Amino acid sequence: SEGKQTMEVETARPYFFGDIGCWSERTEVHKAASLGQASQLQQLIQSGASVNIVAVDSITPLHEACIRGQAQCVRLLLDAGAQVDARNVDGSTPLCDACSAGSFECVRLLLDRGAKANPALTSRTASPLHEACMGGNADCVRLLIAMGACLEAYDLYYGTPLHVACANEYADCVKVLLNAGAKVNAARLHETPLHHAAKNMRVDLIEMLVEFGANVYARDQRDKKPLDYTAPGSPAAACLQFYESTPLSLQQLSRVAVRNILGTRALKVIGQLDIPNLIINYLCYQ
Template sequence: MQANAARPEFFGDIGCWSERTELHKAAYAGEVSVLQGLIQAGVSVNVVAVDSITALHEAAVRGQAQCVRILLDAGAQVDSRNVDGSTPLCEACSAGSAECVKLLLEWGAKVNPTLTSRTTSPLHEACMGGNAECARLVIAEGAHLEAYDLYYGTPLHVACANSHVECVKALLTAGSNVNAARLHETAMHHAARAGSVELLQLLIEFGGNVYVRDKHEHTPRHYTHPGSAASLRLQFYESTPLSLQQLCRITVRNVLGQRLLEVLPQLDIPPLVLSYLGYHEWMTITKSM
């Protein structure tokens, strides 16, 4: 098989700068037999295009797991970086390909590559795309929960800004700092701007500060629509001396072993609070104690 676009003037293992080659195209399209033929013909698996993209980047961004495996077996550099600093693992996380992520991790891909002004971490990429399984995979391998991106902040900021609830759950459960700030803006501000009551409640249950102010001196509620469910939820917490989370933890610790329905009449909780929160939320928080 002829490698038409894979020009002969290679030097070393990396190869010279060239346009996108047949190797890149085969990896991107998942053309396994073509890819294998090119490799057998002697084409370097690490040849880069003008933007420093390798065939491994191309396979990862398209979730072509079989091509990823073939390239790695043939000596592809697992942490090669393109012109933006992204690695194949970043691309696989962005694409939401858990299979590719697993392969790359098995071959030693770094979950915490050095960040630059143009680079986001694999965990950022997973959270940006709402790919919770990929996020959990890199978290399990030690991804930095507080990795800071110049434009987006932490992975938690990214997940909340894009309303990806499952990613937020994965991050908070793993121990992400719920009140981490970028220019004084926290995940609560992002969740409020998105108008997501579910996200706001989740952040609050993990200790999110509803009173925090950003660089404009705005609290999260400033970014909600007046009268909306998100605005009312934040207004409730702002006007309550103790947050619901604190109140529940205090009361539940004192009544362990008693049924909730037996306990509620004994608690000095305004009827408005109970009706607003609902029995379901009380049960949810009680089970988490």
Template sequence: MEIEHMQPYFFGDIGCWVERTEVHKAASLGQASQLQHLIQSGASVNLVAVDSITPLHEACLRGQAQCVQLLLDAGAQVDARNVDGSTPLCDACSAGSLECVKILLEHGAKANPALTSRTASPLHEACVGGNSDCVELLIAMGACLEAYDLYYGTPLHVACVNEHTNCVKVLLNAGAKVNAARLHETPLHHAAKNMRVDMIEVLVEFGANIHARDHHDKKPVDYTTPGSPSAACLKFYETTPMSLQQLSRLAVRNKLGTRALKVIGQLDVPKLIIGYLCYQ
């Protein structure tokens, strides 16, 4: 195998560490023919470069689906960890490559790898980039909606911080806890800070507590600019009681939790009611 520096400079439990190999380069650049040639010539697909980056990490970071398939077929470790603890699935979600995510999951990638103090889950990574298709697929594969990142909180927090309303809708409809808190800070606090009226409305419709106070003893409205649309929206919700219809929907959804969409779809009630309960 052709390697820039043939002598490894460290040998540990996870294998031989080398400088970036030709396999890494081909995987990163999407050079499928070159990668296939290297593999057929006996090149290892599991050598790790600096920061424990494998060729599979490189391919996933850049959404090179064909190379991802070749590497996995050649025996690449699907849940290999880099120095930050991220798996290739985390990288594929970060890149927003639905095709890579599908391939990895088909090859047994863990939707819920163990988290460390430096690691975000694949679902967190998908929410950072607003990749709602990846979010939907991960949830369908059992991704934990309440996976907790020390810096950001839950995936719902991350989606709100990064202003991705589509991801917020997907998470909430799947049963994510709308009032999950990190240092008493809820997703609604983040939506208010970002002055996102659309996101505020979605969160409140799913039962967000407009009176929740964070570690600074501030409510969401306290983070808005007086007289702004977001401030007016929150003030309206503070002074206007929810309708019985809305309260009933929240009661049903809270009772069913993450089973809501599946169970509601099986109810023998008019489609209009089903659509309402499913926020359609």
């Protein structure tokens, strides 16, 4: 027992000091948090182990619990005073990791404890909303937006969260973003979300984006339209050819016009208009 305690003290000994403070070897707290060993973690906390000690790359036990979606351990760490917005060497917060893991429970816990939905980003960090769109959990995306996450947060590599959701083919996330007012024609190097949908040959995403006003003629940095990325004769090609040759219906044009004017408030405002339900349904995306 004495030998084991000595070993744990050795493991936790700092070995590097930099701008961010003391780095130590990965501790027993890190391990328990990562593996979801709640009772072991509770014992360590009760015996006085630090929940804010940082391992290599400034990774805290809370980061590790969030990366693995270990909600019970996240709760224990936060109760013990873990810093909710601690940053690792890349600038990622635990919320970024929980979103990437697609763990709704961890995301909810962190936001309830004051985690920032829009932490300041570095060139190596995507926003929590980007990470949630990579993780593919539409409930996480919905919750982040409700907490004020920026729909147009821009990442140098990925573009906007809508780009990420389309590139990863998460239709539920795409729908949540569009309904919330994400800009359908946002561009990264002139590439739009519709280009991603076309490359992935996803007819459902193509139709959804066009319904929300996507420009089928948009050209990327290679001067290619979305149609140019589809296989000739494929359903995706046929869909884009139809949209290129057929004007949008009055209903589609009305919806796009309302969205352009109301932006992110569209869903809420349309439902409050003093007009017949039939017209409200006409203007709302189902």
